[in-house]
Amino acid sequence: MMLSLALRYSFSRSNRHRRRAFRIVLTTALSTAVLLTVISIMNYLQGSRIERIRDVRSFDAVVEGDRRDELSTRFPSASVFLYAEEDALIGERAYTIRFIDNEYDGGIEVIGDVSGMVVPYSYPSSEVSAMMLARGQSGAALPREQRFSVTGRYYSALGYEFDSTHMFLPLSLYVGQDIFTAVKGIEDRDAKALERDGYDIMTWKESEAGLYSALMIEKTMMYLVLSLLFVVILVSLASSIRTFMAAKRGERAELEILGLGRFEINLSFIMSFLIILLSGLLLGAVLSLALMPAAESFMMMLGMDAELSFSVPTFLVLSFLLVSISTLLAASEERKEEKMSIMEVLFDE
Numbered sequence: 001m002m003l004s005l006a007l008r009y010s011f012s013r014s015n016r017h018r019r020r021a022f023r024i025v026l027t028t029a030l031s032t033a034v035l036l037t038v039i040s041i042m043n044y045l046q047g048s049r050i051e052r053i054r055d056v057r058s059f060d061a062v063v064e065g066d067r068r069d070e071l072s073t074r075f076p077s078a079s080v081f082l083y084a085e086e087d088a089l090i091g092e093r094a095y096t097i098r099f100i101d102n103e104y105d106g107g108i109e110v111i112g113d114v115s116g117m118v119v120p121y122s123y124p125s126s127e128v129s130a131m132m133l134a135r136g137q138s139g140a141a142l143p144r145e146q147r148f149s150v151t152g153r154y155y156s157a158l159g160y161e162f163d164s165t166h167m168f169l170p171l172s173l174y175v176g177q178d179i180f181t182a183v184k185g186i187e188d189r190d191a192k193a194l195e196r197d198g199y200d201i202m203t204w205k206e207s208e209a210g211l212y213s214a215l216m217i218e219k220t221m222m223y224l225v226l227s228l229l230f231v232v233i234l235v236s237l238a239s240s241i242r243t244f245m246a247a248k249r250g251e252r253a254e255l256e257i258l259g260l261g262r263f264e265i266n267l268s269f270i271m272s273f274l275i276i277l278l279s280g281l282l283l284g285a286v287l288s289l290a291l292m293p294a295a296e297s298f299m300m301m302l303g304m305d306a307e308l309s310f311s312v313p314t315f316l317v318l319s320f321l322l323v324s325i326s327t328l329l330a331a332s333e334e335r336k337e338e339k340m341s342i343m344e345v346l347f348d349e
Contacts, residue, residue: 024240025280028322029099031233032284035226036289036315040308041299042222046126046215048306052157055107058207059182061191064200067088067181078185079105082194084174088167096166097130099174105184118168119150126150128167230321236278237322238329240340244273244331273330274323281319285310 044193054060060078072080083106084099090301100106100114111119117128128148148169156162205212292308299306 008056021276028280033287036288052145054204056156056158058204062185062202063181098168099171101171108154108156110152110154116151117148118152120163121153209315270330
């Protein structure tokens with residue numbers, strides 16, 4: 001009975017109630033669609049940056065030493081490769097030289113080959129003079145200038161941030177002892193399992209600790225800013241609830257005259273508003289799905305190949321919060337409406 005009454009009064013034709021209900025649905029839908037789309041865009045921007053860092057600069061897990069065979073067996077679906085790094089002074093700038101082989105999967109596109117020095121596309125010369133540390137006969141590391149021919153040029157997804165500070169040489173030319181085995185395509189729990197098994201391991205979060213902390217702070221600030229939009233939605237809902245409950249005074253008086261209890265009446269009108277709210281939330285989800293392709297096209301015009309996705313958990317959390325808070329606000333308004341006598345309502349009508 002309560003549900004049938006709620007459905008009847010949700011979009012009632014009397015006294016322009018239906019128009020008010022549709023206005024609430026539309027306002028809720030637009031607010032929800034904007035909020036979900038903005039969250040999707042912000043999550044994509046941060047997620048894509050983290051993905052590029054994990055793909056190019058700091059990998060999912062880096063294990064000290066040559067462990068390629070055993071890690072390839074342990075993670076057959078992951079990408080496992082060796083590399084080494086050394087600092088060098090080239091011209092007047094400091095560079096990181098990565099020593100790699102043909103199995104290197106570090107997210108770079110190379111035109112040419114890695115038989116010699118691989119430099120960024122922006123590097124002007126066809127020969128590189130690098131000052132690097134080399135071990136002499138005594139075993140001490142001494143600076144020594146070496147010349148390499150440029151045999152390839154590269155670019156990466158990180159762009160200037162990475163390309164301006166890195167060059168590549170064949171792994172066969174590395175004379176040091178600090179070889180690393182990189183693993184891409186594993187989860188954090190797999191990295192922790194390696195650490196428990198005694199491997200000397202560094203994850204991308206540890207390697208990029210400062211940047212990761214900054215990204216988490218940025219994400220926290222993003223949600224704080226978006227929470228202001230959520231507050232605006234709540235203020236609008238509170239106003240809509242007051243208007244809705246006030247507009248239903250006539251129906252409330254009719255139900256009281258017919259002998260329906262106050263609890264049943266309150267529950268009916270609260271459910272009635274929640275039906276309108278849920279209709280707005282569902283319409284908002286549909287609108288956000290329609291807005292995301294348009295947002296992707298706009299971002300593509302700005303040079304970003306975006307792939308936005310609808311976050312079901314975010315939508316469920318948002319819906320739960322709005323429904324819960326609206327229920328409390330509606331119950332509070334209903335208690336206020338109870339104080340008005342039937343005769344006062346009928347006289348106003």
